Amino acid sequence: MPSLDQLKMFIAAAETGSFSAAGRVLGKGQSAVSTAIVNLEVDLGFELFDRATRKPQLTQDGERMLAHARAVLMQLDNMTSAASSIFAGDEVSVRVMLDDALMLPSLSNILIEFGTKFPATRIDLMSNVSPEIPGMVAQGSADIGLMFSGGMVQKGVEQVFIGNLPFVSVSAPDYPLSKLATVSANELLSHRQLLLRSPQGSVLDQFPALSTQVWYATSFHTIRQLVLQGVGWAYLPEHLVSPSIASGHLARVNLRFEHKLWSPPVECIKLKHTRMGPATSWLFESIKNVLS
Incomplete structure (x- = not known):
C-alpha cells in the first residue's frame, strides 16, 4: 500500500518537474525521492x-494517479483539521433558523468561512417566517435566529439589531399598477396585494x-413567483428582485x-442566559455583520 511520504514525493516531483527539485522542496535527497517513486510504481504495478x-x-x-494522490492528502488535511476542531471543544452542530429573505450572499460567505474555521461542526440551516x-x-429548537424585527421585546431571547434590509414595491410589467x-394609497386599494404570513397566522x-384584496404566502420567494406571474403586487427584498427588474421581468411600482x-x-437572536460554544459564538458574532 502506498505511504503518505511516497504520495508527497510523487506530487512534488510532478509539480516541480524533477526529482531533485522535489527533494529540495521536501528537504530530502534526490536519491530518496527517486527510490520512493520507484517503490510506489512497483506497488501500483x-x-x-x-x-x-x-x-x-x-x-x-x-x-490519472496524480489527482487521486492529491485527493488523499487533502482528505488527510481535512481529517487533521477536524481532529483539532474536536480537541478544541467545537460543537457537533449549530442550528440557524432564518427568514429565507435573509439568505444573502454575505451570509453565504460567512457560512463558507465557518466551514473552514470549524470543519468538525455541522450547520443545520432552517427557514421559517420571522414571527415564529x-x-x-426560546424553545431550544434553534441556536441562532435571523429575522425581521417584530418591533417588540421577545421573551426568553437576546435580541441584537443588526441593520435594515431595503424593500421595493414591484409588479409584473403588464400589471395595471406598473402603467x-x-x-397613491387610494389607487392600491383595488389591486391585489401579496403579503407574508406564518401558517399560524x-x-x-x-x-x-x-389593499382590500390580500393574498398570503409563507415565503418571500413564493410571493416573488406570484408577482412574476401577474397575480398581484408586493413589497419584496431589493436583492431578490433587482435582477428581474434589470431584465424587465418585474417593474417598480x-x-x-x-x-x-x-x-x-x-x-439576530439567541437564547438568553446560555453560554455558547466557540463555533456558535463565532457564527453569532459574524452574522451581526451580515448587513454591513
Missing part, C-alpha cells in the same frame, strides 16, 4: 513517469395591508407616499 527524456514526464497513468423564529429559539407614473407590523426605500429592521 505501472510507471508514473517516463524517464526517457532529460526531465521525467508524467505518463498517462501518472496523470423567536418562539423556536402608472406614480401610485402571525404577521409582522412592518408589512402593512394596503412607484408609490407616491415613499420618498426612500422602505427598509424594515433585522435582528
Whole structure:
C-alpha cells in the first residue's frame, strides 16, 4: 500500500518537474525521492513517469494517479483539521433558523468561512417566517435566529439589531399598477396585494395591508413567483428582485407616499442566559455583520 511520504514525493516531483527539485522542496535527497517513486510504481504495478527524456514526464497513468494522490492528502488535511476542531471543544452542530429573505450572499460567505474555521461542526440551516423564529429559539429548537424585527421585546431571547434590509414595491410589467407614473394609497386599494404570513397566522407590523384584496404566502420567494406571474403586487427584498427588474421581468411600482426605500429592521437572536460554544459564538458574532 502506498505511504503518505511516497504520495508527497510523487506530487512534488510532478509539480516541480524533477526529482531533485522535489527533494529540495521536501528537504530530502534526490536519491530518496527517486527510490520512493520507484517503490510506489512497483506497488501500483505501472510507471508514473517516463524517464526517457532529460526531465521525467508524467505518463498517462501518472496523470490519472496524480489527482487521486492529491485527493488523499487533502482528505488527510481535512481529517487533521477536524481532529483539532474536536480537541478544541467545537460543537457537533449549530442550528440557524432564518427568514429565507435573509439568505444573502454575505451570509453565504460567512457560512463558507465557518466551514473552514470549524470543519468538525455541522450547520443545520432552517427557514421559517420571522414571527415564529423567536418562539423556536426560546424553545431550544434553534441556536441562532435571523429575522425581521417584530418591533417588540421577545421573551426568553437576546435580541441584537443588526441593520435594515431595503424593500421595493414591484409588479409584473403588464400589471395595471406598473402603467402608472406614480401610485397613491387610494389607487392600491383595488389591486391585489401579496403579503407574508406564518401558517399560524402571525404577521409582522412592518408589512402593512394596503389593499382590500390580500393574498398570503409563507415565503418571500413564493410571493416573488406570484408577482412574476401577474397575480398581484408586493413589497419584496431589493436583492431578490433587482435582477428581474434589470431584465424587465418585474417593474417598480412607484408609490407616491415613499420618498426612500422602505427598509424594515433585522435582528439576530439567541437564547438568553446560555453560554455558547466557540463555533456558535463565532457564527453569532459574524452574522451581526451580515448587513454591513
